Amino acid sequence: MGRQAQFSLVTTLRGVLVSFLYYLLSALSRPVLFGIILVPVVAGLLGVLLPAFNYFPALGSSQFSGAAFTQLLATPGLLKMLCLSLFCGFLATWIAFKLNIMILASFYHTPWLNRIEQGLSPVLAVPHAAAAIAIAFILTPSGWLSRLLSPWLTGSNMVGDSWLPNDPWGISIIIGLVFKELPFLLLMSLSVLKQANLRVRLLQEYKVAISLGYQAEAAFIKVIFPQLYPLIRLPVLAVLAYATASVEIPYILGPNNPATLAVTILNWFNHSDLELRFVASAAAVLQIVLSLTVILIWLGGEYLWRRARSLFMAINLNPWAPFYRFCTGVTLILFAVILIVSLGGLVVWSFAGYWPYPAALPNSITGLHWQNAFTQLAEPISNSLLMAVSSSLLALLISLFALEAASYRTATKSWLEYLIYLPLLVPGVAFLFGLLWLQQALFSDAVFLPVLISHLVYVIPYVYLSLAVSYHNFNPALIRVAASLGAKPCKVFWRVKIPQLFAAIMVAFALGLAISLSQYLPTLLAGGGRYPTLTTEAVALANGASRRTSAVYAIMQMVLPLLGFMLAAWLPKWVYRKAQA
């Protein structure tokens, strides 16, 4: 009797605590989300804008002037830098976008689409730095590809003086960016196509087009693409903004004579001459203008396309269908070859002993590089994991409750849905540097907290967007049933939504892990180099003395996020099985 009373007291207390937590978090999550996204970006932008106009009292300059811009414009090769950033960013996005549409058009409504999705989604989890290192391994004139082709095809036993990687036109950068962004665009498109309110209607319209005699590719482009594009426009623009301002890929694969604008900004900010910070800030403002320009060019192109849409629609695409299919096939095969050769190359290099050119395989195999790396990897790995788990858990919590709070609001589409894209659209090199002075003033001693905040700026949008898809697709009938049975929102949330969404929550969590694990600039800048992670170490070693050590780091960088996704796929099944038993 006593024990039962005690038990029911505990249950009641727990119930009170749970509903208290629910309402507290629901009330807080949206303002918190708003703050975490908006404050760092806006403060960071202010932090570069003021020094760009020479206002930086700590450096003894409290007069506004345009001197920094004058100095910036006098930089040798500035025009080349701008062209390089613009060219690489635009072309890479355009190619990735085009390939994405081609793959969708060729495989829509076939089992292949799922297979391709499964094949490409691991690439999404690969950090940009690791992908760049892997691609550098293929492109380098002493890499595996050229070893496999020498001497029987190249006719030479000597390593050629090739342009790749680090070519002056940025072709290596474009290859790296396309390789990373295509899976992102594809998965974003697929999540739109799977939306509950769209899926059936689109499929019916598509079938009508097929029965009217359109080839599959033509039907997709004429019927589905015009409806799909507005829904993936923001992700495409995010890719565009990222591609023009990213640092890791151009740093590892790009030229340095001159480098892209973003890499140059990084170099200037890091220079011991503090006066260069003014120019760097001015350049950061220029970077924002550049990214905006590219986005405007894209939107301009889109406008023209819409104006001329009736023209395009009139083109008979049926004869082109085989060509489309051929191109898609070639692309996918090329993608698979790059994936296999680069991954294989990394693995072989990480175990290679002496390996003279042009031998296809090393003379000996050794575990030395792994052994050496593991004595040094313990700390970066534990740092990476600690940061990834903390930031993803927080992001998950905030996003989940923000979505929950939003689901009881009347407005169909809130400003939050757009705000969430802000960190993805504003170039990181611009606002992260501006954040430095704020961080110096607020927590000059802390390491973990500033890194956590700057990771959250990037982790939250992805976790939120990933969860939002499942939340919007959640069957409303289930909630109505629960509500008509008298369940309060709190109970519906814990008892109906969480169990139903468990798999989606785990995927969002794994995505958060992957995003946090891949962050280079936020970790480096916010931590002041005092928070070594796998990614910062891998980038530091990417152009270092040992190709073999670099391979070990790149592999480790790929393994961790993949483990997260595997866990996410396995855990719901395990929990479910345990509950059934």
Next chain:
Amino acid sequence: MISNRDNLTLSSVVNGLIFALYVILHAAAFAEQTVYFYAWGGSPQVNQYLQWAKQELATEKGIHLQHVKLADTSDAVSRILAEKAAGNLQSGSVDLLWVNGENFASMLKHNLLAEPWVDQLKNFSLTRPEKNPAVLKDFGIATEKREAPWGKAALVFYYHSGRVNQPPKQLSQLIPWLKKYPARFTYPRPPDFYATSFLKYAISVLNEHQADSIKQQLYQPVTEKSFNILAAPLWHFLDELHPLLWRQGRYFPSSGAQMQRLVDDQAIYLSYTFTAAEVPAAVSQYNLPPQIRTYAMQDGSLSNIHFVAIPFNAKHKTAAKQVADFLLSPKAQAKKQQIEVWGDQTVLDMSALNNSQRAMFNTLQRHPSALPANTEFKLLSELHPSWVDKLNSAWLQRYGVF
């Protein structure tokens, strides 16, 4: 049944939250007896040596040495400057910094160094500063005992003997050699340390024939006039050299480390380093082919000493001094000089050591890729640090954009 499961999920969520909070608070409070040693992190040998030092320091002195790996030492200098600008005068992030040359000069100029402290180190006397004044000078500038010597280096070259019969033995042989082996040499892009080292070597050798009064200006603060006179033969030489370089001089590697990798890739056959022992070490780690041979140029080798310094606002000054003292100890210096570890020459004076200490340095094994023991050096002094910025910016102006 179902509700049990939900409670399970719920309690695991709550537990997860508590764990996350705990982890965050715990990590924020973690900062005791730690020395943040900011040191260039591009060499596996150096990193492993510091890993060893970390273990020794933990057991011997209870100090947690945290190696912060820098891509470039100037990153740390700019951080300290930023801290000073932001008014952080007591609890800077850098406790100890591996530094020399222009970075030291710039720290001295901006008053970023702690008050003279080197005499407090027990092991400093083992360098016999009265006999070896070099340990008190950093690229010609007096250290004011604000930095402790750590190691010694001279610029040596190495080449792939399986691909090359005869490497260039003098700067003047480099261009004819490159005509025979097109594109098989390069040097990094300034302002990298190895880039300026090559430029300094070249400008010293190319002005060898000048009158002493002109030559001496390389070791004095640079002026517009002296720069124009002394740099002219350098530009002439580089104009001729660049089209023969790897990638025709349109892309330069970013560091000396990257050059070593290019030699391993057999993209280039000739390179150079300040740490001669790094070459056999890299060979035994398979990071260079076994046919690599090391030699010194006949027309001179640039030589210098590298140091560790404590910033003015270091948070753990006492512990940082203990680390510096440990790095100067015969045990740590002997370990550092071992070829299979790092191979960096000691700054200790052998005559100041007792027999058992001296014996620790005698474990050197000969390696075919190592610099021959009887190598004769003609040492070239480092230029006055003011030359570095001038050379770099002039280089970037002339060759920085292709």
